[in-house]
Amino acid sequence: MTRWYTEKKKEHYYKQAKKQGYRARSSFKLKQIQKKYGIISPGDTILDLGAAPGGWSQVSTEVTGKEGLVISVDLERIYPIDNVIFYKGDITDAATLQWIKDTIGSREVNVVLSDMSPNISGNYSIDHAQSIFLSEHALQVVHALLTYRGNFICKVFMGESLQDFSNKIKPFFQSVKHFSPPASRKSSSEIYIICKSFKKNI
DSSP states (O other): OOHHHHHHHHOHHHHHHHHHTOSOTHHHHHHHHHHHHOOOOTTOEEEEESOTTOHHHHHHHHHHOTTOEEEEEESSOOOOOTTEEEEESOTTSHHHHHHHHHHHTTOOEEEEEEOOOOOOOSOHHHHHHHHHHHHHHHHHHHHHHEEEEEEEEEEEEOSTTHHHHHHHHGGGEEEEEEEOOTTSOTTOOEEEEEEEEEOOOO
């Protein structure tokens, strides 16, 4: 057993996730974002990008209820979750976006969640750049699918391009905030951009 795994098992949120039936400690990040910003509402249609292993989808369905719908996309397969439709694919692929459009039909996407993370190389500059790359694609999905006054959450690694990316988002939302949930690891460089009330075509 590696030291990393031993330390991980000791973490409070890891233990809480196991205890409460969540698939990942990241579930508590979304719960904390939801408590502070009220991103998700009952009955919403949610698009969860980078969904594996499904922790954010679990939290989303708790809030949306049976009248809502969660569509989850990831390169890795996730085990079934009630009221969640999963697609194994690449969000940078046009075919994936088309599948989402076909699946939601006449429904409007109320919230886009992006907890996507690149494969960590250990090179901070490369990892930051890849994180921005994925976030740019998440923003493209927002422009394609998010309804008027919808909300968007996006995880980004902190670095030199963070502010430029945040400034790129700001004209399209009434409110754009940076937030580091308490459930994030103290050593993590991740930050969440919380975007509320999409202006759609401005």
